[in-house]
Amino acid sequence: MNYRIRPLLLGEAVVPNVLDVFWSLTLDQARSSVPILGFLILGAEEGPIVVDCGMRDPRRAQEIHRLGPHTCAPDQTIPAQLARYEVRPEDVSTLVLTHLHYDHAGGCALLPNARILVQRTELMAAAAPMGPPSLEIGGKCLFYDRADVAELVDLVWDRIHLIEGDYEVAPGIDCVLYANSHSPGHQCVYVRTGSGTAAIVGDIARKIDLNIDRLIPPGLFYDLEAMRRALADIRKRADLVLPTHDWETLKKGTIG
Numbered sequence: 001m002n003y004r005i006r007p008l009l010l011g012e013a014v015v016p017n018v019l020d021v022f023w024s025l026t027l028d029q030a031r032s033s034v035p036i037l038g039f040l041i042l043g044a045e046e047g048p049i050v051v052d053c054g055m056r057d058p059r060r061a062q063e064i065h066r067l068g069p070h071t072c073a074p075d076q077t078i079p080a081q082l083a084r085y086e087v088r089p090e091d092v093s094t095l096v097l098t099h100l101h102y103d104h105a106g107g108c109a110l111l112p113n114a115r116i117l118v119q120r121t122e123l124m125a126a127a128a129p130m131g132p133p134s135l136e137i138g139g140k141c142l143f144y145d146r147a148d149v150a151e152l153v154d155l156v157w158d159r160i161h162l163i164e165g166d167y168e169v170a171p172g173i174d175c176v177l178y179a180n181s182h183s184p185g186h187q188c189v190y191v192r193t194g195s196g197t198a199a200i201v202g203d204i205a206r207k208i209d210l211n212i213d214r215l216i217p218p219g220l221f222y223d224l225e226a227m228r229r230a231l232a233d234i235r236k237r238a239d240l241v242l243p244t245h246d247w248e249t250l251k252k253g254t255i256g
């Protein structure tokens, strides 16, 4: 069985370029507009699978995390993006969250029937973020949103499936945990497709040339060595790497 992948454009954000590359290696102070993507996987017996679900509210995201302007056009909502592929939100069987940062985990309630796969360590980290309480960007909660955490542990809790380590979602669709990479419980989703193995990598890689080809870690990580190992492992396993915040992913992310 080969699966099909469709990128979902769930908003846009202006963010510092320093997020793309290990901070000490760049003097780049510029900002760029990046997409906020989710992914739809088609072809599973259980029904459509979604990976990551965008941000809760663009204005709230901008205020709390202080990266830059965030937008979500009417045609960039989860229901609108799924409708492009004739999928209704209630049809989605599984939602995999690569990690719980505000731009990946804000739309869980919009998929009312999906079981939600998240690493236990990531939920723990989101509920009680580690790190200095005051940063210029990231807010007090280091890019986690209290409203997302509240929703996960209450409103959608009955649908949460906590994973500890690697996990097979379906034959040919695998979650792999890369602990303390971009976040404490960040996982990637490897998908078997007609074009080889595609890796939905969340934010472990942001730019293919920098982070995968040259193995230069992106700007935000918890453990540098863990991040470098994660990038090398992704490069080894994947024929195609799909970062969340790269416009190139929108062009090449339609697979099968």
Ligand SMILES: [Zn+2]
Pocket (backbone or CB within 6 Å): 101, 103, 104, 203, 244, 245
């Ligand atoms: Zn992100």
